[in-house]
Amino acid sequence: MTTITSVSREARLFDPPEAFAKAARIPNREAYEAMYKRSIEEPDAFWLELASELHWFQRPTQGLDYSNAPHAKWFADGTTNLAYNCLDRHLESARRNKAALIFEGEPGDVRVLTYQQLHREVCLFANVLRRLGVEAGDRVAIYMGMVPEAAIGMLACARIGAIHTVIFGGFAAEAVRDRVNDAQAKVILTQDGAWRRGSVVPLKANVDKALTETPCVRHTVVLRRTMNDIEMEAGRDHDWNDIVKSVDAKCPAPALPAEQPLFILYTSGTTGKPKGVLHTTGGYMVGAYASTKYVFDLKDEDVYWCTADVGWVTGHSYIVYGPLANGATCLMYEGAPNQPDPGRFWDIIERHRVSILYTAPTAIRAFVKWGDHYPLKHDLSSLRLLGTVGEPINPEAWMWYRRMIGAERCPIVDTWWQTETGGMMMTPIPGAIPTKPGSCTVPFFGVRPKVLREDGTEAGPNEGGLLVVERPWPSIMRTVWGDDQRFRDTYYTRFPPRDEEGKSWPIYFTGDGARRDEHGYFWVMGRVDDVVNVAGHRLGTAEVESALVAHRSVAEAAVVGRPDELKGQALVAFVTLKQGEVAGKTLKDALLEHVATEIGKFARPDDIRFTDGLPKTRSGKIMRRLLKEVAAGREVKGDMTTLEDFSVLAKLSKDDE
Numbered sequence: 001m002t003t004i005t006s007v008s009r010e011a012r013l014f015d016p017p018e019a020f021a022k023a024a025r026i027p028n029r030e031a032y033e034a035m036y037k038r039s040i041e042e043p044d045a046f047w048l049e050l051a052s053e054l055h056w057f058q059r060p061t062q063g064l065d066y067s068n069a070p071h072a073k074w075f076a077d078g079t080t081n082l083a084y085n086c087l088d089r090h091l092e093s094a095r096r097n098k099a100a101l102i103f104e105g106e107p108g109d110v111r112v113l114t115y116q117q118l119h120r121e122v123c124l125f126a127n128v129l130r131r132l133g134v135e136a137g138d139r140v141a142i143y144m145g146m147v148p149e150a151a152i153g154m155l156a157c158a159r160i161g162a163i164h165t166v167i168f169g170g171f172a173a174e175a176v177r178d179r180v181n182d183a184q185a186k187v188i189l190t191q192d193g194a195w196r197r198g199s200v201v202p203l204k205a206n207v208d209k210a211l212t213e214t215p216c217v218r219h220t221v222v223l224r225r226t227m228n229d230i231e232m233e234a235g236r237d238h239d240w241n242d243i244v245k246s247v248d249a250k251c252p253a254p255a256l257p258a259e260q261p262l263f264i265l266y267t268s269g270t271t272g273k274p275k276g277v278l279h280t281t282g283g284y285m286v287g288a289y290a291s292t293k294y295v296f297d298l299k300d301e302d303v304y305w306c307t308a309d310v311g312w313v314t315g316h317s318y319i320v321y322g323p324l325a326n327g328a329t330c331l332m333y334e335g336a337p338n339q340p341d342p343g344r345f346w347d348i349i350e351r352h353r354v355s356i357l358y359t360a361p362t363a364i365r366a367f368v369k370w371g372d373h374y375p376l377k378h379d380l381s382s383l384r385l386l387g388t389v390g391e392p393i394n395p396e397a398w399m400w401y402r403r404m405i406g407a408e409r410c411p412i413v414d415t416w417w418q419t420e421t422g423g424m425m426m427t428p429i430p431g432a433i434p435t436k437p438g439s440c441t442v443p444f445f446g447v448r449p450k451v452l453r454e455d456g457t458e459a460g461p462n463e464g465g466l467l468v469v470e471r472p473w474p475s476i477m478r479t480v481w482g483d484d485q486r487f488r489d490t491y492y493t494r495f496p497p498r499d500e501e502g503k504s505w506p507i508y509f510t511g512d513g514a515r516r517d518e519h520g521y522f523w524v525m526g527r528v529d530d531v532v533n534v535a536g537h538r539l540g541t542a543e544v545e546s547a548l549v550a551h552r553s554v555a556e557a558a559v560v561g562r563p564d565e566l567k568g569q570a571l572v573a574f575v576t577l578k579q580g581e582v583a584g585k586t587l588k589d590a591l592l593e594h595v596a597t598e599i600g601k602f603a604r605p606d607d608i609r610f611t612d613g614l615p616k617t618r619s620g621k622i623m624r625r626l627l628k629e630v631a632a633g634r635e636v637k638g639d640m641t642t643l644e645d646f647s648v649l650a651k652l653s654k655d656d657e
């Protein structure tokens, strides 16, 4: 078997709303096609041109340098500074007084930082880092909540050429310890505590625990946020506000090589032990800048809100670097979506007149579960564009998002990309590309995705296969930090390099399954590791789950294979219901029947298990590899450092006994 069977019958198509297209940077399909064509035929010229919209101390003349393949370099003879491009560049115009960050704390406090103010804070903090002995190339760990200082810390590192590694504030001490040691960080930036669902997450106490086993760390800088009691060790731990007072606000941005390492970020850990992805400055900057500009069709008047955490790549590229490089106004929200109630997001949108919302399928499914009355209570008419990222979005969740949040007026950009890719890879351009619910549609500029069969030949229309990307793009990862072999093994050994134009081109394997439909649209079908064998078909998880989510009682579903003596694999579905729905035999039978009619009898699950929650990574992705073990009645093994809530797993395993 070399292909993945597609069972989806999704055929709805939505044109870009006329009013949106008229005002868009890329107003029609022809304009997209022309730009895409140029980006493929003359990638160096195309990207150098986009790069020239940003500030370079030394203008690059080179695009891609692939002499050390599969390690790509971009703009290698240029020098720049990412913090300069996010801040100083805007001080020359009226943007200097524009809100760069609008911060809303979970308790309801609001703080606005203009570009000028943010610039000052970053300069001060860059000097703090220098005072603490941080030099270009040194690593700084940032273990904070969603507060402006997290972005200030990142930008301060970028300014002086230090490498940041942001550790999501929901991680425990052990995960902090492992990442700090892996990166050999000299300094940790943290907080006394972070607000989460009305209570305090004790970040500094977690750092203290980690610090007993992280000899590389010399200093910590601690922001006071929740005012809980903390211990401060003199000489090692510094109060953020105090130490900032002891330095100068002048900090000219140095010219850094384009290939200066920028950050290390660990992947979500959905499929296994997280990989420490390394990104560098110039290519990443241009990729984040260009995708933000075109995919969000960003205008100076927008209030843009990405609900991701800065601890994930989405927060790096689309809260901090991409939007700020574009001079955007970004909203940053500290807390949980259901604090004080599940209407918080809609309340924020109404009060701040948010015009662009970028969130994740897991959040959308939670909103569906909580009920329509929350969004209905609020005025969402300021919204003009919606986006999603992180997992395949079930078509019915997409339709809900379009109807309930977007009032059928806002295009939806379903953006497929990875920590490794640095920026969006496949996505509709909102004024130009008609959308289909559940499809990430077409490639972004310079991206050459293909769906391959196991033998490396290209799959036909609607034939599911392995998703790869040919040729490097500017924001591609440079290596796995400290483990170059893992970089080669994970991404470049699945398919042999291809010889073209007298060169050998390694093929980047994404780990995802996908199909390309008869219109050239891409549909991500789930992880290749999660493909289920039933009745002679190999099924991707996304389509079967989407059939379940299309039932009116279901909020979320995960399907996995369980070893079966007769069939090879039996299909097990874990299902979460909408508020007010009752689990039981009647519903189970109805769901089985529903899948049989939606897909076919062969895909009818052998078992349906109702659950209050699914095991997810801390970035909100369903961890099917753990569910596989539960379904098989085995002890759950494998890397669980990124599991969000152990009790969910414990409960599922217990139900099993």
Ligand code: ATP
Pocket: 267, 268, 269, 270, 271, 272, 273, 274, 275, 388, 389, 390, 391, 392, 393, 414, 415, 416, 417, 418, 419, 420, 440, 510, 511, 512, 524, 526, 527, 619, 621
């Ligand atoms: P790990 O690599 O450690 O297993 P991860 O792959 O979940 O974790 P991320 O880089 O956070 O780490 O996620 C990237 C993956 O998320 C993609 O490979 C894809 O499976 C999924 N994904 C992201 N956006 C989309 C999307 N729009 N549609 C479908 N899948 C998506």
Ligand code: MG
Pocket: 267, 271, 418, 511
């Ligand atoms: Mg991955």
